[in-house]
Amino acid sequence: MYDFEEERVKQFLREHAAKRVAIQLPDGLKPYADKFVATVKDAGAEAIVLAGSCYGACDIADEMAILAKCDTLIHYGHADMGLPTRLPTLYVEARMLLDPSSALEQAVEEMEEKRVGLATTVQHLGYLQRASHVLRSKGIEPIIGGHGARAKYDGQILGCDLSCARSIADRVDNFVYIGTGLFHPLGISITTGKEVVIVNPISNSFEKLSSSRERFMLDRKAMISRASACDKFGILVSIKPGQFRPELASRLASEFRRSGRIAEILVMDEIIPEGLEDFRGFEAFVCTACPRIAIDDADRFNRPILNPFEAMVLIGRESFKPYKFDEIV
Amino acid sequence: MYDFEEERVKQFLREHAAKRVAIQLPDGLKPYADKFVATVKDAGAEAIVLAGSCYGACDIADEMAILAKCDTLIHYGHADMGLPTRLPTLYVEARMLLDPSSALEQAVEEMEEKRVGLATTVQHLGYLQRASHVLRSKGIEPIIGGHGARAKYDGQILGCDLSCARSIADRVDNFVYIGTGLFHPLGISITTGKEVVIVNPISNSFEKLSSSRERFMLDRKAMISRASACDKFGILVSIKPGQFRPELASRLASEFRRSGRIAEILVMDEIIPEGLEDFRGFEAFVCTACPRIAIDDADRFNRPILNPFEAMVLIGRESFKPYKFDEIV
Known part of the structure; x- marks a missing residue:
């Protein structure tokens, strides 16, 4: 379901002649810990799993990795948000390999908008262009907002950085959010005043946010x-x-x-x-x-x-x- | 119920010309946070409460205090175990003001031993001499073991340092432990092979450990x-x-x-x-x-x-x- 970029990790570890590697990962990726350890071992290094909570790149554990006597840090699941780290650090974004196109196609059937803002989290960014294509094929113009100070990519939204939605709010009729959960679409909707259609690639379904926003x-x-x-x-x-x-x-x-x-x-x-x-x-x-x-x-x-x-x-x-x-x- | 040594804290803060003071405290003392804040304010400084978990002096949070831009650290509830800290640090042991004498007197009625080892945690150390006196008045010789590397006081036991019991094991018939919980008396009993009578100053009662040890x-x-x-x-x-x-x-x-x-x-x-x-x-x-x-x-x-x-x-x-x-x- 995820792309863990094994080769890029090994390449990075070889480049830095890594001997003892800290692996940091959010809860959702903890079940895959043995895969990450195997990748590090394949590159000839020792793996130390940083097992505490990890909610984002805001939570980068380079200090803990240094305490654990590691020389490099692999952070899984989030994009670099530009925080300085004291160790060579590689962000492996763990993009999800789940195409939202068919859920989006269903959603589009009910949409009458002309211009729609597209936003998503880093997990689904790989499908943003494909989603644009689906919208265009139905006569809707997709607009992808530029990223803010913390987000790394255009169209990428973070719980603490809604810039990519805010910057295009006055140019779109509503938003399509690709992803799960209500927090990010709530942020988009409340910041922009627009309706958000949530397209969920995991459940392969869509829903409108409106009532959740009022609640x-x-x-x-x-x-x-x-x-x-x-x-x-x-x-x-x-x-x-x-x-x-x-x-x-x-x-x-x-x-x-x-x-x-x-x-x-x-x-x-x-x-x-x-x-x-x-x-x-x-x-x-x-x-x-x-x-x-x-x-x-x-x-x-x-x-x-x-x-x-x-x-x-x-x-x-x-x-x-x-x-x-x-x-x- | 506790001695929080307000005057000693203020003295320490004045000596170090403290401006921003980190307060660290275990869960049991968190309900008293406002008292600790008031003491710091009385000394003319700003108080920052370090609110995370704190299980002992092993858990000294000077690094977190530095991150929180504090210049001094007051650690409540535990005795210094000799770990280096990067900030001027005061340990306030929060001795309990509860005399175990009457519970001990009840326990002694059933004891036939001649020599008994006395051990306790830092909370009850202030009553160790009084407990010795109770034992002596009943014809039992109390022996207090020297402290180990981590414990600060003779007779003081820690979950990770049982030295004060081990060092006198072959000179006593059994042990009296003043305090609560089973962990410390289990440690004493299993390390020394002796029975432990637990004298609980809070419930004002006593019990023998034996069956718990087998379990x-x-x-x-x-x-x-x-x-x-x-x-x-x-x-x-x-x-x-x-x-x-x-x-x-x-x-x-x-x-x-x-x-x-x-x-x-x-x-x-x-x-x-x-x-x-x-x-x-x-x-x-x-x-x-x-x-x-x-x-x-x-x-x-x-x-x-x-x-x-x-x-x-x-x-x-x-x-x-x-x-x-x-x-x-």
Whole structure:
């Protein structure tokens, strides 16, 4: 299902005369760990698997690889987002070998738009041109937005970088998102105000986002309202290299204190509900780390959790509409 | 219930002209985070709470404190075990203000021993002399063993340093352990072959360890037997400063490979079952990190997990009896 680019990995390891290689991979690719180890061994090196959480290229574990005495790092599943690393690092994007054309063809049957923005995550980027072709063959003009500061490719969307959608919003009637999950299409829709058709290459089906978008806005409004009854806030900072926003956290803490609330900064690696459970002194949290946490994981926290924009709404420094997705760009 | 030594903390912060102070604390002390923040603020500094897991002084988070731009570190709940830190660091041991005397008096009524070894964790060390006094008043001679490499105080026991019990084993009839939980008394009993009376200052009661010890040995034998049916092993390494044993892991991996099994090294920060779930290619694990993990958390892992000694038993390089507790000394 994935292209793991074995030959490119071996080539890279030979070029760097790698002796001890760190392998970093997201949860979804952990079942393939033995394949990655085999590739490294084939290149004559020793493999060390970095087994912690890995949510993106923002989470690049070169420091841990150095601690584990490795000389090179292979990061699977994400595109380079330009963060500096202290070790020679190869990003293997693990493109999915699943053609979205037939799901897209079904979707197009119901579409009346003339111009459509195309966006996807790195896993499905290899099929972006094919998708453009499908749209064109049905008389729809596909427009692919230029990439932002964190995304590497045009048309590539990240949970923290919606630039490729934002940049073309006023030139398209709606968007087609190729991929899975609701978070990225929600980001596109809320940032651009446009409808998004989700074309899912795994289930080989499509759906419209619209109702989810309304529910999302209601949910977030309710979350802000729950948090506004709270006095003691934990401002969460992750030390993951591409999620680390200490200045934003300090600014938020000051603003909250100025508004008469108590706010302290909590620094951790992975921001998970279990890690906050014992901090019973805090009634609500503001997450300055990955924008997905306050949204996708909200139900797992037993206290309100806001993103920085929502926090500013709470203290009256921003208005809820137009809602702004948190981005790190 | 605890002594948080506010004045000593303020003194330390003034001495180091601290401006931005990292506070590290184990789960049990997280509910008191606001007190620690208040102490730092009283000393005129800014407080940053390091909110991740913290299992001991082995887990000292000076690197994270530096990333969080702090200039000093206050570590609550554990005694210094001598690890180097890159920041001025103060250990606040959080001694419990709970006198074990009355529980000990009850226990002594049933004791016929002449000489008894006394051991406890850092939380209850302040009552060690009082406990000695109780024993002496009943005609029992208390013996307190010298501390090992990691423990700071005589009579202090750590999950990874049982020296204070081992050093006096042949001079005592049995042991009295002041504290909670079974892990430490199990360590004492299995390492010394002696009975342990657990005196619990929180529940104000006592119990004998004996039956738990037999169950422990049966459990571990069953665990080794389950693991011996496996071919693919993950050798777990934690990068926590005082749990990091990469050479031991490499040695184990080589031994396992030599015995015809597959073994790869997995490096992570916190070794938790959730972090290993997706590594479906591994059938069993060997944990080289904190000695408690393979024992206390065994039920939470859905695959066998062994400590390094048990791993050597499995491949026939050690015999199960005498069983050796894993120590990092």
